[in-house]
Amino acid sequence: MSTRVLVARLDSDGDVLLAGPAIRAAAASGEVTLLCGPHGRQAAELLPGVSEIIEWTCPWVVPDPPQLDPADVHDLVDHVAAQRCDVALVLTSFHQSPLPLALLLRLAGLPRIAATSVDYAGSLLDIRLREDEDIPEAVRALNVAQAAGFALPIDDDGLLRVKVPPKFDGPHGYVVVHPGASVPARAWAPSLCAETVVALVEAGHHVFVTGGPGERELTARVAGDHGVDLGGLTSFAELAGVLAGAEAVVVGNTGPAHLAAAVGTPVVSLFSPVVPASRWAPYGVEVRLFGDQWAECRGTRARECPVPGHPCLNTISPDAVVAAVDELQVVAS
Template identity: 45%
Template sequence: MKALVVPLDGFTGALLAGPAVRAVATRAHPVTVLCGPGGAPAARLLPHVDDVVVWEPPEGGRADDDDPLVRRLRAEAYDVALVFAPDGHSPRPTEQLLLRARVNRVAACGEAGARAVLGTAAALGFRPRPGDDGRLRVVPPPDTAQLTGAGPYVVVHPGGGPPGHAWDPDRCAEAVAALADAGHRVVVTGGEDETALTRHVSGDIAVDLGGRTDPRRFAGVLRAADAVVTGAPGPAHLAAATGTPVVSLVPPGAPRRPDGVPSVLLAPDDCTARDVVGAVHRLLDERT
């Protein structure tokens, strides 16, 4: 049986689809993840993914018989597809594309979270392996001590979040200083387009890894951390997938608490550097 898993919500959505991918892989081979460019780096980190197909939805969300993806999927003759859409977005256009591509069975989930996607997989007969707890996971990342240096550390990831999630850079820099004053080594991470931000937040206190990690190395940096402080859902869930506790700076009512690890939620508009230090210490106390 050949299966497609189709997360429609970028990096975070691909990570949240991981438990369903593992369940599908109990009965299907190959398992292909079909996703947009934003989701592909996360999809390539998931266990039991045999292939990743990057797809840009057509204008208006519709595809005809001449669409290259429709032709490709028809040629590869997939038996089943699971579509996972973010909250507030309809999976219907993607379902129609897959049916046009003659995928035999298509199921869709319009709810966020790993539990919801696992439920959709179970409805098609795909259940986790015995002992699989359904948590987020990634393939074992590389050792990154050559980047972070020796000794324990806390990661602060100041950027990469949706509007309303990013913390003020100056206040983030204050949190880095407060963590250092409390005796923590701090590693600041960010993408290639965030080097000015990470340089500012790091100052002359923290290890600045802005622009220096691809997704696999980033996962390695998160896995080795004592805790991760971020307002970005993607890094928060990636930290959870590596087993690292998370301090999430999220506005009230924001969805998606990191799955499967201890976490503390702080409102970015209200919290102080002292609050961040207190949250980190609370998580570290839970680990001991």
């Protein structure tokens, strides 16, 4: 009888994608139910190894959280209990505690729970990783799975991966510019994104500008008369197909950066240091990292830039980004 594993990753699409190697390790030994939040659902649906998805809005994880509803919590406990899982892997970022969820999983009858926790866990965790090394988040998650006895198959390279996305019918050798970010402090100025599109086209590149349904005004502005505006026109799976066909993706620290990594596309990363690049830079692909990693906002986890002018990103020149794209082209060839 195979092991039934609950894997929990309750935040956003990028976080869920970074849990992919840990999920595949668990799936190699059993059947995986993924507990995710509403902002991670579309990424969860793309991950190999996931048999079932439970979506829950976690009031201590999501931005603009709802009030804690006891009935909602009881429903989650009942739903998880019905899965009759043998073990849970609670995957969190370095600044999050796994203990509130571990308590709920205990109430749901989970007999074995593994997580990384710098706080004393008492009887809430059976396997507690205490170290908090400055390592990529994908590795951090995989360490939890390995500590619980789950190993990747020998032919699995441990990189990010998604199911084969729909093929995008674009010209050969195009570049994607994704100007938006879920957190404003991680976004490059739209004017600079627009200048970069012009510079890329003048350098001989076809450029597609991508974004979600709520970013259509932004993508139209950035695409201008030079790029092709795909804002709001792709599902997350279709976006994976667009990124997979690109020679490079210009993007901030946001979910599509990790989606690009998951389809193996090089990334020009416009990375605000509000969180550490050592943990959150695109994992496992060629990356050219831009952004002052020692700026005043370093490590603040700020949603809005606390420094006037957003200098950590807005001092990056479009010409430097174009040069990085060209360099990645040379490396790929």
